[in-house]
Every structure is written in structure tokens, then in C-alpha cells.
Amino acid sequence: MGISVEGAFKSFGDFQALNDVSIEVPDGSLTALLGPSGSGKSTLLRAIAGLETLDAGQVLIDGEDVSKKPVQKREVGFVFQHYAAFKHMTVFENVGFGLKIRKQEKAKISARVHELLDLVQLHGLADRYPSQLSGGQRQRMALARALAVEPQVLLLDEPFGALDAKVRKDLRAWLRNLHEEMHVTTIFVTHDQEEAMDVAGQLVVMNEGRVEQSGSADELYEKPANEFVMSFVGEVNRLGDHFVRPHDMEVVLDADERTEEGMVQRIVALGFEIRVEFVLADGTEVWAQLTRSELQRLELEEGQIAYLRPIQAKSFNGTSPDDGSGASTPRGPQDGDGAEVSAAV
Amino acid sequence: MTASGTTSRWGLRVAGLGYIALLLLAPLVLIFYKTFEHGLAPPLDAITSPDGLHALKLTLIMVAIAVPLNTVFGIGCALLLVRHRIRGSALVDAVINLPFAISPVVIGLSLFLLYGTTGWFEPGLSEAGIEILFSVPGMVLASIFVSLPFVVRETVPVLQEIGTEQEQAAETLGANAWQVFWRITLPSIRWGVAYGVVLTTARVLGEFGAVSVVSGSISGQTQTLPLFVEKQYENFNLPGAFGASVLLALLALSTLLAMNFLKRKEDA
Secondary structure, three states, X not given: OOEEEEEEEEEEOOEEEEEEEXXXXXXXXXXXXEOOOOOXXXXXXXXXXXXXXXXXXXXXXXXXXXXXXXXXXXXXXXXXXXXXXXXXXXXXXXXXXXXXXXXOOHHHHHHHHHHHHHHOOOOOOOOOOHHHOOHHHHHHHHHHHXXXXXXXXXXXXXXXXXXXXXXXXXXXXXXXXXXXXXXXXXXXXXXXXXHHHHHOOEEEEEEOOEEEEEEOHHHHHHOOOOHHHHHHOOOOEEEOOEEEOHHHEEEEOOOOOOOEEEEEEEEEEEOOEEEEEEEEOOOOEEEEEEEHHHHHHHOOXXXXXXXXXXXXXXXXXXXXXXXXXXXXXXXXXXXXXOOEEEOOO | OOHHHHHHHHHHHHHHHHHHHXXXXXXXXXXXXXXXXXXXXXXXXXXXXXXXXXXXXXXHHHXXXXXXXXXXXXXXXXXXXXXXXXXXXXXXXXXXXXXXXXXXXXXXXXXXXXXXXXXXXXXXXXXXXXXXXXXXXXXXXXXXHHHOHHHHHHHHHHHHHHOOHHHHHHHHOOOOHHHHHHHHHHHHHHHHHHHHHHHHHHHHXXXXXXXXHHHOOOOOOOOOHHHHHHHHHHOOOHHHHHHHHHHHHHHXXXXXXXXXXXXXXXXX
């Protein structure tokens, strides 16, 4: 079941949560809504579920306009950040809730619940109460509960946000596998770009109630539509009008016409990756990502002068670095009209 | 632990327990002692007298009417205050507390102003042949008034604490508003409600001031147990007064015990 949202507006008092948002989610895909807090991603998800009514715009599930349909009739599975476990019910009763509401036979409910508990690896915990489960177990229970009614679409609102890093990583992989098995159209909200790229096939980047860009992880990383997307999906340095990823910063010891002089301020070893922080002549702070062997070859030391050469830079406002607009812009790369620019090394 | 720390700890304990013993337990123990000073017969006779039995029956009727009404109203009002923040909520919130703030005697008098011979509602009521004052309806009204805030006050914080996510989750699973209330909301707030019910019951059982004003305290007709106690006391029938007092105390205690029993059974 494909999902599409067209021209969605929603405000809470003075706050514009959604400002003309349109997205397309293909049938069977796993899509991430990615953005900082307050970007409108959760509001969009809740509007798709019917937990929030749009001020204007439409939500279509499988081509049908469901904007007027109440949440009960939308057949969506929804998973909340804080699990929303029914505390007074056992795991079994939680998972079977939707089926009981649909007045299914007891034997049928029991069979389905146990099947789902197997799927989410909670077998044997059917008689526990949510308070007796760990966070990861609770979230898997919530997922089983949402899947029990065989929803058309599965919506997850920061599903791993309240879990610790290790459990988070496990659940990510597990969700990806689950999606491969079930093929139910899934949208999940996250503010963690690494999580979004790890799990989702398609990403929608949101900011201040608008969609900034959507596409695959590669597309967003390689061809960001604007400064916001570029800095949100990865690390970035700003050199005048240009943006350079730290791994696209080449460090050399001899100056030429394409290099920028900088002083090494700090060298931080993060395992294999080395983070070298520079301060440029005009006071701009940038950093370059090097490998351990590169660092050894260069024999950099804190306080020394070195030269930086951007291998690949991007500019989003169309001004050429050669028009004298700023002294700190790299001299090498030439750019077109807001397009990506690359310089031969 | 230093010696002075131990001393101050013991000092606090003695002071706390002494305060409770002197002000709470001593009067209660004394009443029990006085009641059974001359055996079981005198208090039992007083309670089983026609007037005594009638007072007990009337008190239970008050409870049977006022408690369910205030429970239903209290839950509804708490839901309104917490879940549907509308204009005027703050005012409703403040007004709910009035029965706590106003002396019960004043509440009784205000009912007089409404339903008395010169009251606002009197013309219509007497035409319809309905008597409010000096009869059971007036006493029920007074009981409802004084015990109105308890369920609301005990339920509101619990509702706030559980939040709306469980209810929303139930909705996404297909539950309608009615099912959400019975299967999710009510089970989640049940101990808050139960505590409110216990307090409401205790208050209705023991209410004296407001009921006394509107009832006229006619023996065998409009006398609840607290009014019966006062009458016996005034008539120097101390065993009767003490007997009825002990009965009242036991009734209130049994509601508390009933709640604790239910809760323990559930936790097990």
C-alpha cells in the first residue's frame, strides 16, 4: 500500500508544524522521516495515522483519500517512542488487544499472538507484565501488538529513541530484517541520520515544517539539495560559500594556488579515524578527516602550519569563488549554478 | 551513625508517634473503651432500637446514592479537566474545591435559601409536590455537595500521569472511545478512583453539619447515624451515643480495608 501526502498544513497555535508538505512513499518501502526536533516529522507521521487532523491537505493510502477517516478505521500499525504499553495487561493481552477488539475467537487470537511473540522473540514472556520487561523487549512487544491486526502500513515514531546504544543497533538490524520478511509499507521517524541511513531505503529530510529533500541515502549524501541537507546527513566544513566534507579535505605540506593555509589546533585520534582541527588565517575553524597512515606520513603536530586542499566542494547559491566575494573561499574549484563542483586533484 | 544522630532519630520517632497516639488514637481507644465498659448489651440495645436501625438504614441510603453519583461525576469531570482543556476549565477546577473551603453549615444554609419556603425553587417544587427540606432528598443533596471533590481530586493527578499514549495506541488498534475508556483509561486510573470513593464514602457516612441543617433531625425519619449520635448524647444516653459512634467508625474502616484487600489481591 503506497502512501502519499499532498499539500499538508498543520499549526499548533503560532507554531507551524507542517507547511505545505508533500511526500510519496512507494508500496512496500521502508522510509525514514529524518529531521531535527520541531521539524514536523512526528506531526506528519501522526497525521498519516489519523492521530492528528490536518488543517489542509490530503493523506492517501493506496490511492484512497483517508483524510476524513478516523484513526480506528485507517488500519495503520503505530509504534510510539515510549512504547505506550498497556501497563495493566500482560504481554499476551497487549499483543492480542486489537484482535479482541475485532471480536475474534479466543483460539484464533491465542494462535496469532504466539506466532507474533515468536516473531519478535518474546516467546515465554506471554504472562509477564510490561513493567517486568526491558526497554527493548517492551518495544518489540509494542511492535508485535501493532502487527497483530495486519495493518496496511506500519508507522514508527522514534521507535528506538528511548533505548541505549547497543539495544538500538540490534533493533535496527532486526527491523530491517523484519521488513524484508513482511514487506509492509513502513515509515519511521528519527532524528538520527546514521539510523535513518542504516535502516531505510528511502529518506525524507524535513526542517521547519517543510520537506528539504527526499531520496536514497546515497543521493542525499552525494547530491544534497541545500546546505541544510548537506550538514544534516553528514559532517561538513564551511569555506566561504563552499561546503566540504571533512574526508574531502586533503592536507598537504606545500602550498599551491588551490590550497588554504591553516594552523593545526588539535589532533584527535578516534580509532582508525583521525580528526585534525585547523584554524584558518581568517579565524574559520575547519577539520579534516585523515587515516592513521596519512597522519604518520604527514607527521603533523599541534601548532604547525599546513595547507588544506578541498577535493570536492559544494556551493548552493551560485556565486563563483573567483568573483572576489570572499577571501577564505578555496581558489581551486569552479562551480556552476548551485551545482556540485569538483576539482581534479 | 553518630550518637547525636541516633538520639535525634529516636527523638523524632517518639515525637511523631506521640503526636499520633495522643491526638488520633487516644480519643478512638477511649470511645471503644467507654462503649463496652458495661458489656455488649447497652450499646447493642441502642443501635437495635427502631430509631437506631432507621438511622443506620438512612446513612447507608445516603452512601448508596451520593457515592455512585459523585464517582461517575468525578471521573467525567476529571476527564474533562485533564483531557479536554476547554475555556473555563480553570474556573471549573477552582469551583470543584468549594465544598472543601466552605463550612458544611454554610452549605446547609445555602440549600435552605434554594429550597426553603422563601427559596428560589420553592414555587415550582411545591406545585409538583416535591419536598426537599426536612426529608431525604435534601439530605442527599447536602451529602453530594460536601463529598463532591474527592473523586475528582484523586483522579486528576493519575490521569495526568498516565498521559494519552496508551489511549492513542488503543485507538490505532481499532478501539472506539467507549472501548478505550473501559479497557484502557478506567483500569489505569482505578486506584485513584478507588481512593476517591473511599474518601467520599467516609465523608458521606460522617457528614454532620450540612445534613443537620437541612434534615431537621427528626428521630426515626430524617436522622442519620451522626445525627443519632448527637441526639443520644444530648439525651444523656451515653451508651447509645458511643455505640453508634463505634458503628460509624467500623463502617468507615471497613471501606478502607476493602480497598486494601482488593489491591493486595491484585498485586499478588
